Amino acid sequence: MPTPPLDTSSLYAAREPIFPKRISGRFRNLKWIVMALALAVYYVTPWIRWDRGPSMPDQAVLVDLANRRFFFFGIEIWPHEFYIVAGLLVMAGLGLFLFTSALGRVWCGYACPQTVWTDLFILVERWIEGDRNNRIRLHRAPWSLQKARLRVTKWTVWLLIALMTGGAWVFYFTDAPTLARDLLALDAHPVAWLTIATLTATTFFFGGFAREQICIYACPWPRIQAAMMDEDTLTVAYRDWRGEPRGKGAGAGDCIDCMTCVNVCPMGIDIRDGQQMECITCALCIDACDQMMERTGRPKGLIGYLALSDETAERAGAKPRPVWRHVLRPRTILYTVMWSGIGVLIVLALLMRSQVDMNVTPVRNPLFVTLSDGTIRNAYELRLRNKQHDDVIYELGVDATGPLVLAIEGEEAQRLIVPADQTMTRRVYLSAPPESPLATSETTPLTLTARDPAGAAAADVESVFHGKDAK
Numbered sequence: 001m002p003t004p005p006l007d008t009s010s011l012y013a014a015r016e017p018i019f020p021k022r023i024s025g026r027f028r029n030l031k032w033i034v035m036a037l038a039l040a041v042y043y044v045t046p047w048i049r050w051d052r053g054p055s056m057p058d059q060a061v062l063v064d065l066a067n068r069r070f071f072f073f074g075i076e077i078w079p080h081e082f083y084i085v086a087g088l089l090v091m092a093g094l095g096l097f098l099f100t101s102a103l104g105r106v107w108c109g110y111a112c113p114q115t116v117w118t119d120l121f122i123l124v125e126r127w128i129e130g131d132r133n134n135r136i137r138l139h140r141a142p143w144s145l146q147k148a149r150l151r152v153t154k155w156t157v158w159l160l161i162a163l164m165t166g167g168a169w170v171f172y173f174t175d176a177p178t179l180a181r182d183l184l185a186l187d188a189h190p191v192a193w194l195t196i197a198t199l200t201a202t203t204f205f206f207g208g209f210a211r212e213q214i215c216i217y218a219c220p221w222p223r224i225q226a227a228m229m230d231e232d233t234l235t236v237a238y239r240d241w242r243g244e245p246r247g248k249g250a251g252a253g254d255c256i257d258c259m260t261c262v263n264v265c266p267m268g269i270d271i272r273d274g275q276q277m278e279c280i281t282c283a284l285c286i287d288a289c290d291q292m293m294e295r296t297g298r299p300k301g302l303i304g305y306l307a308l309s310d311e312t313a314e315r316a317g318a319k320p321r322p323v324w325r326h327v328l329r330p331r332t333i334l335y336t337v338m339w340s341g342i343g344v345l346i347v348l349a350l351l352m353r354s355q356v357d358m359n360v361t362p363v364r365n366p367l368f369v370t371l372s373d374g375t376i377r378n379a380y381e382l383r384l385r386n387k388q389h390d391d392v393i394y395e396l397g398v399d400a401t402g403p404l405v406l407a408i409e410g411e412e413a414q415r416l417i418v419p420a421d422q423t424m425t426r427r428v429y430l431s432a433p434p435e436s437p438l439a440t441s442e443t444t445p446l447t448l449t450a451r452d453p454a455g456a457a458a459a460d461v462e463s464v465f466h467g468k469d470a471k
Contacts (some may be wrong), residue, residue: 015044017139017266018212020122021132021260025287032109035119042336043164046171050074053389055420061246063173067244069421075350078420080357087346091339098335100228102327102392103305104235109282112146114214117207118266119164121158128154158208159200166199172180212267215280222277226455234326236281237306238272241315254298260305261285271303356394357385358459365425367466374434378465382408382428384450393417398430400465402438405431430465 050060064072070077182188243255289303363379409427432438
């Protein structure tokens with residue numbers, strides 16, 4: 001008999017919109033605080049000024065792609081110092097591991113940009129369309145003038161927020177006041193317009209429509225968080241030994257099956273079904289359940305932060321272990337030590353770095369030149385970077401086992417004036433007298449030096465001098 005065709009109708013389920021109910025409580029208040037701080041930092045930071053001198057940008061935080069530098073208040077990072085940025089990225093990763101191992105997906109629930117902007121968009125939606133029940137009725141209602149008016153108003157505010165988000169991002173890469181004037185005059189660079197348009201569209205779609213879909217399907221973190229968690233990790237959980245069986249009659253548990261914990265969840269899950277990949281540990285269900293327990297005269301904590309290692313003891317009636325015993329354990333201490341160690345190394349690197357960098361490359365074609373009087377001359381490509389915010393005169397010198405004469409191409413003296421925050425490239429010549437040990441040796445080590453006459457900066461680079469017996 002022929003094989004019947006495969007029924008694929010159930011392989012795809014249309015998204016059911018989620019309309020979280022408004023809730024108040026300590027965790028909801030904490031989310032408001034984190035959201036306000038995160039948005040304030042994001043939108044305000046590009047406008048903070050920092051005086052670096054007349055020839056330097058005065059934006060406190062600036063990614064200067066044109067000059068390949070990054071400014072962070074009093075810190076200036078050059079391309080060759082990218083290890084500092086790499087260290088900060090490692091610290092960010094370790095910090096994420098630390099918080100996840102201690103408190104689950106607390107980053108996702110409070111500080112993730114997707115969560116922050118989704119919370120903001122839901123706030124606007126609730127302000128315009130009403131709370132959960134009103135929004136559900138509006139969603140199911142046929143199109144009318146009132147529904148169109150509310151939808152257009154909501155989408156307009158969303159679009160303005162998204163436009164502000166995209167605009168704020170480009171301000172980090174150029175002088176914010178100047179770019180703002182260019183944008184208002186419609187005279188900004190096409191790259192700025194393209195970046196703003198892209199970020200506006202993604203913010204509008206991710207925060208307004210995709211929402212929890214980004215967390216479930218696009219973000220990889222839910223699928224790897226299990227590697228960061230163990231039986232001592234505190235995470236949001238339902239104490240079913242207290243709540244079951246659900247109901248309000250005799251013999252029922254504390255859970256009255258009011259569905260409030262489900263209605264406030266921005267991911268649309270039921271925490272009573274156990275741990276789920278979709279849970280972002282925002283703890284709004286704790287606020288909702290505690291309020292209901294208080295109203296019905298039952299003890300709080302039916303839904304709360306719980307570690308798997310405590311479940312057996314609590315089922316037997318023991319009190320929950322203190323939070324610090326879950327947070328301070330070998331794994332989290334190790335993450336903290338590693339995070340702190342990298343931070344200390346970055347600070348030391350910033351404190352110990354020189355204000356001048358010098359790179360010397362011998363010219364190898366030819367290795368040396370014999371002048372008419374028998375003098376042996378080597379050529380070197382010299383790159384001198386002045387990291388200070390003022391022009392500096394650097395005196396060049398050479399330290400070797402024998403006499404060497406240093407000359408700079410195009411310069412009469414053995415000095416270079418390097419402009420502030422710039423790199424100068426020059427060809428340098430070293431000459432050894434005829435028949436001297438340096439002239440007759442195949443290679444001789446030497447050290448080229450750059451000295452600030454005021455003694456504020458210095459650089460030393462080791463190289464070699466090739467004599468006439470070089471192969």
